[in-house]
Amino acid sequence: MSWLLRYLLPVKGRMLILLVLLLAGTGLQLVNPQIVQRFIDTASARGPVAGLLGLAGLYLVIAVIGQIVTVAVSYFGNDVAWRATNRLRADLLKACLRLDMRFHNLKTPGEMIERIDGDVTNMSNFFAMFIVQIVGSFILLGGILGFMFTVNWPIATVMTVFTCLSVGVMIVIRDLGVASSQNERQASAALYGLIEERIAGIEDVQTSGSVPYVMNRFHAAMRNVFLRGRKAWMLRVVPWNATIVLFAIAVTAVLLMGVRLYVNGQVSLGTLYLFFQYTQMLNEPIEQLGNQMQEFQRAKSGMRRSRELLSMRSEIEDGTEHALPDGALGVEFEQVSFSYNKGFPVLTDISFTLRPGERLGIVGRTGSGKTSISRLLLRLYNIDSGVIRVGGTDIRKLRLEALYRRVGMVTQDVQLFDGTLRDNLTLFDSRVSDAYILETTGRLGLRPWIDSLPQGLDTHLSAGGASLSAGEAQLFALTRVFLTKPSLVILDEPSSRLDAATEAALQTAVDQLLEQCTGIVIAHRLSTLEKVDKIMVLGAGRILEFGARETLARDPSSRYAELLRTDREEELA
Known part of the structure; x- marks a missing residue:
């Protein structure tokens, strides 16, 4: 968590806004069932139509506001996730560029792309939904259970036991699919490495008639990704399946208790509806927790691989001296x-x-x-x-x-980079003047080629050097x-x-x-x-x-x- 907080702290202001929105959204979710309860009880007692219309109008207003809050929560959740993980991407790229050539001789560019972008994208998806759904789910669970204890403590106790069991099961088996998810990411990285390597050597592949061989390697790598992905998915869904079973038991128990209270005249029809609705609402955060547990396992495998890359140190240790004699060097x-x-x-x-x-x-x-x-x-x-x-x-x-x-x-x-001719010659050093560039290219014989270009130094060059x-x-x-x-x-x-x-x-x-x-x-x-x-x-x-x-x-x-x-x-x- 301390490692994750390093990337979340810079966006703490947005996280605070997100928390306020989550609290507001949770409050609106808890209010609407109570409005429906009053509507049902008023209608059952043949209350005034004006009162019913007023309750319906209030329900509609709260529903619209709740939808607006949901959109805002989704926006800020994704904004926080991308801001945090983009900093991680930058750190991973910097770490990769600073590693020595021995490391890069063993790792393909495709594998590094998967590490820097693929793994972190999975983490970004987790962060976006984790903040919104995990935190929001616990707030909603607390609100439902707290209110239910003010209505009927036996039913609230059953719901609390179900909630604790579900969360406990997910916590106990939360790491069940992490290792398999890590293997899945490694297989995916190997696939990207294979594709990058073969495309980079496209001339040799085509002229040697090796396309069938490459395709065989590709299909073998794809099969490996599929097999590892299937195993990882099956292990990741175990927490979710466990909560489904527990939920079915909890719903049955709550409905039996609620119907018994209604038959005995201890609760109204609206209250019975409230029991049912809150039980259904209880399933939503539990299900979201289960889904996020799957994302957590994916994200944790990415976190491990990211921390592994960040912890690597180049064998080339930087020195401390800056000074070298002026002029030519011996x-x-x-x-x-x-x-x-x-x-x-x-x-x-x-x-x-x-x-x-x-x-x-x-x-x-x-x-x-x-x-x-x-x-x-x-x-x-x-x-x-x-x-x-x-x-x-x-x-x-x-x-x-x-x-x-x-x-x-x-x-x-x-090596050419995607950019202007000026940027490629100066390696993006804006301190080098155009006059000096043209003077130098004139002396070295490159000026006629530059003059023939339609936009001179501003001509855009594509990466690779084909131009x-x-x-x-x-x-x-x-x-x-x-x-x-x-x-x-x-x-x-x-x-x-x-x-x-x-x-x-x-x-x-x-x-x-x-x-x-x-x-x-x-x-x-x-x-x-x-x-x-x-x-x-x-x-x-x-x-x-x-x-x-x-x-x-x-x-x-x-x-x-x-x-x-x-x-x-x-x-x-």
């Missing part, structure tokens, strides 16, 4: 070892030094560890051993914000990094998918980008390394060779010289 790896999975090293004993302003080219076969070096520099993962220094500071001591502010990275894949060619996407990524004025830039095979002409244009942009900063270029094509100062050749996660590019290129026995010869032979062939 890089130092000292006996760095790293593995994605324990027992399977990716980098072993990596040591090298890069002075401020120098450019390093990294080459090696696929799987040699080139990209892993860039990921470690940005602290996307923690190293197993050793030290990485940027600007002379151990990056583990740096605040991540300070590191990301000075280090930029361009990868092969460019850009491969060359435009790479120039786009370079511009995005250039605008941040980095002191260290990492280029991860930026030209691997480009033709020679586009690569030449890109290389011009890269040269401009690296003029004022330190650069690390992870290369697929050796032609992109003609202007670097040093070369590192990686193999099986180890440094096979490291030195000045020109020195290694002139040494026929070096691995880099061998790679150059092989590259020239392939071009001639």
